[in-house]
Amino acid sequence: MNSRLQQFLPWFVVGLLALFPLLENTFYMxxxxxxxxxxxxxxxxxxxxxYTGLVSFGHAAYFGLxxxxxxxxxxxxxxxxxxxSLPAAIGVCALFALxxxxxxxxxxGIYFIMVTLAFAQMLFFVFHDTKLGxxxxxxxxxxxxxxxxxxxxxxxxxxxxxFYWLALFLMAATYLLLRRVLGSxxxxxxxxxxxxxxxxxxxxxxxxxxxxxxxxxxxxxAGIAGYLAAVQYGFGNPEILSWHQSGAVLMMGILGGMGTLxxxxxxxxxxxxxxxxxxxxxxxxxxxxxxxxxxxxxIMLVALYMPQGLAGLAQKFxxxxxxxxxxx
Amino acid sequence: xxxxxxxxxxxxxxxxxLLLFLVASxxxxxxxxxxxxxxxxxxxxxxxxxxxxxxxSLTGSLTAAILLAIPLTVVLGMALERLLFRHLYQRDxxxxxxxxxxxxxxxxxLRSLIWGDDVLGVAVPALLNASIPLTENLSYxxxxxxxxxxxxxxxxxxxxxxxxxRLGMMIRAGASNRDMVQSxxxxxxxxxxxxxxxxxxxxxxxxxxxxxxxxVFPNMGSQVLIICFVVVVIGGIGSVKGALAASLMIGLAETxxxxxxxxxxxxxxxxxxxxxxxWRPEGLFGGRA
Numbered sequence: 111m112n113s114r115l116q117q118f119l120p121w122f123v124v125g126l127l128a129l130f131p132l133l134e135n136t137f138y139m140x141x142x143x144x145x146x147x148x149x150x151x152x153x154x155x156x157x158x159x160x161y162t163g164l165v166s167f168g169h170a171a172y173f174g175l176x177x178x179x180x181x182x183x184x185x186x187x188x189x190x191x192x193x194x195s196l197p198a199a200i201g202v203c204a205l206f207a208l209x210x211x212x213x214x215x216x217x218x219g220i221y222f223i224m225v226t227l228a229f230a231q232m233l234f235f236v237f238h239d240t241k242l243g244x245x246x247x248x249x250x251x252x253x254x255x256x257x258x259x260x261x262x263x264x265x266x267x268x269x270x271x272x273f274y275w276l277a278l279f280l281m282a283a284t285y286l287l288l289r290r291v292l293g294s295x296x297x298x299x300x301x302x303x304x305x306x307x308x309x310x311x312x313x314x315x316x317x318x319x320x321x322x323x324x325x326x327x328x329x330x331x332a333g334i335a336g337y338l339a340a341v342q343y344g345f346g347n348p349e350i351l352s353w354h355q356s357g358a359v360l361m362m363g364i365l366g367g368m369g370t371l372x373x374x375x376x377x378x379x380x381x382x383x384x385x386x387x388x389x390x391x392x393x394x395x396x397x398x399x400x401x402x403x404x405x406x407x408x409i410m411l412v413a414l415y416m417p418q419g420l421a422g423l424a425q426k427f428x429x430x431x432x433x434x435x436x437x438x
Numbered sequence: 439x440x441x442x443x444x445x446x447x448x449x450x451x452x453x454x455x456l457l458l459f460l461v462a463s464x465x466x467x468x469x470x471x472x473x474x475x476x477x478x479x480x481x482x483x484x485x486x487x488x489x490x491x492x493x494x495s496l497t498g499s500l501t502a503a504i505l506l507a508i509p510l511t512v513v514l515g516m517a518l519e520r521l522l523f524r525h526l527y528q529r530d531x532x533x534x535x536x537x538x539x540x541x542x543x544x545x546x547x548l549r550s551l552i553w554g555d556d557v558l559g560v561a562v563p564a565l566l567n568a569s570i571p572l573t574e575n576l577s578y579x580x581x582x583x584x585x586x587x588x589x590x591x592x593x594x595x596x597x598x599x600x601x602x603x604r605l606g607m608m609i610r611a612g613a614s615n616r617d618m619v620q621s622x623x624x625x626x627x628x629x630x631x632x633x634x635x636x637x638x639x640x641x642x643x644x645x646x647x648x649x650x651x652x653x654v655f656p657n658m659g660s661q662v663l664i665i666c667f668v669v670v671v672i673g674g675i676g677s678v679k680g681a682l683a684a685s686l687m688i689g690l691a692e693t694x695x696x697x698x699x700x701x702x703x704x705x706x707x708x709x710x711x712x713x714x715x716x717w718r719p720e721g722l723f724g725g726r727a
Contacts (some may be wrong), residue, residue, distance in 0.1 A: 136443060159532065161634060165720075166620065167477075213715050213716065216716070216717075216719035217671075217715065217719055219674060220469055221671060221719075223535060224475070224667040224668075225671055225672065225711070225715065227667060228664060228671065229708065232704075232708035235704035235708075236704075237703045238704075256683075357535075357536075357539040360532075360536065360539070361539070364532065398512065400547045400550065402543045403544055404539065406543030407540065407542035408540070409536060409537075409540030409543065410522070410537050410541060412536065413534075414526075414537065417529070417530075
């Protein structure tokens with residue numbers, strides 16, 4: 111594939127996806143909306159795992175926190191403005207990521223995995239055990255956020271197609287932002303830290319500050335995904351913060367291929383579709399109830415036999431190294 | 439808070455802490471010696487509890503059930519190490535996380551297929567089904583004291599095994615330099631298998647003896663697992679001594695927290711962890727990581 115094609119391919123894909131609502135199939139459009147949201151979530155984790163070399167097993171914390179932030183901001187039977195509620199939700203996530211980041215970045219490796227999981231679990235218990243977010247039942251969002259400019263209604267998010275376009279726009283924006291960030295000297299330094307932290311420190315890079323910035327950005331972007339997910343489902347409950355969610359997003363990233371960004375999008379699509387197929391009662395009957403068994407086995411097989419994910423398979427085909435970090 | 443009440447909470451806290459130690463020590467050994475992160479460790483706690491329920495209803499005695507179940511869990515541990523974990527020693531932690539996450543899903547679904555999703559009860563053994571009166575209306579169950587006693591015995595045995603025996607020497611040597619130990623003619627693969635099976639058997643045993651107190655229910659493993667992560671982080675990876683100190687600390691903090699400040703009890707252990715991270719990121723008894 112030549113580089114010119116490579117440059118335009120993402121925009122071609124986004125253009126194709128933008129046409130999807132013309133098919134007027136609401137079920138698949140909503141499924142695709144879920145894929146787009148999960149793609150944002152998985153890309154945010156890829157920044158951390160694939161480009162900074164920090165394996166977090168608590169990324170659902172930021173996803174769920176944004177959902178709860180929205181649920182708590184919405185007045186009961188009125189719409190909240192997206193213009194301030196989305197930045198506010200992202201801000202809450204950024205702040206939480208900054209504070210937890212300062213603590214978890216004092217550790218490395220196995221410790222880092224355990225500590226990120228523990229902090230996510232702490233947040234889970236905060237929302238599960240206290241009345242703050244409605245306890246184990248969760249909090250409801252009865253009216254979807256409004257997008258108005260003055261009196262002009264830019265989009266009505268109650269309509270699946272318009273919400274789909276918003277998710278698509280934010281997914282493309284996240285991709286573009288991360289490409290920019292990773293192409294900058296900051297992004298190159300992150301890759302350097304991933305490959306050899308000590309050498310980067312010896313070269314005079316403030317490693318901790320770079321990692322903290324990456325951690326905070328990653329948490330904020332996960333917040334965008336969490337906000338959208340809460341809008342789509344109309345509620346936030348402790349499940350969205352659970353470690354199953356953290357495991358699932360890690361799986362999406364690896365399935366697609368860590369450290370490629372577009373792999374996260376492919377991985378999110380593959381994971382959501384697989385989940386949908388395995389739990390399809392029409393196809394698997396009573397076995398569909400136990401779809402997690404098949405999913406678990408699939409995850410184990412990927413971990414053992416497909417470490418570079420789908421992107422890795424594609425690149426192996428073309429004879430290139432799988433991650434950008436590998437040739438540094 | 440009068441003295442008898444305080445004593446009861448103290449004993450409960452110690453008993454809970456000692457039980458956590460059984461699960462956490464296996465976890466920290468596997469981390470420290472093999473460099474493997476095992477998210478599915480809590481599942482073995484669950485498997486232990488469910489085996490105790492099945493076998494005790496089959497044989498009519500919890501003691502017999504435990505004696506039957508321990509060899510089963512050891513075999514399970516050895517088989518999993520051979521089939522799955524062995525392939526991941528040299529790989530990035532990322533894949534260990536993923537593999538063991540998949541394993542949790544498999545264990546939970548198999549549990550649901552075999553035992554269903556109901557909460558199950560296990561009877562306290564008749565011999566230990568008594569209480570020691572403390573005041574006219576407060577008393578303390580003998581079974582809890584027995585658990586604490588058994589856990590203390592196991593802790594001592596573990597210390598003896600690792601510090602005083604030849605096998606323990608090989609285990610410690612394997613932790614610091616795998617290749618060197620192997621070139622000295624010691625079968626390090628066998629040692630890894632043994633350590634892994636030991637860790638799993640300890641977790642499963644904890645599930646078995648705690649089954650009469652906690653009852654047996656779905657997802658019981660993940661609850662214990664995450665608390666044990668906190669224990670390992672506070673105690674320091676690979677340190678059995680650290681695991682003991684941190685387990686007791688967490689056990690007491692959570693028990694007294696639940697009684698004194700129930701609203702924030704769920705958060706106390708995480709706050710403790712945060713404090714330790716600021717103060718000593720390598721854990722109380724850990725070497726520099």
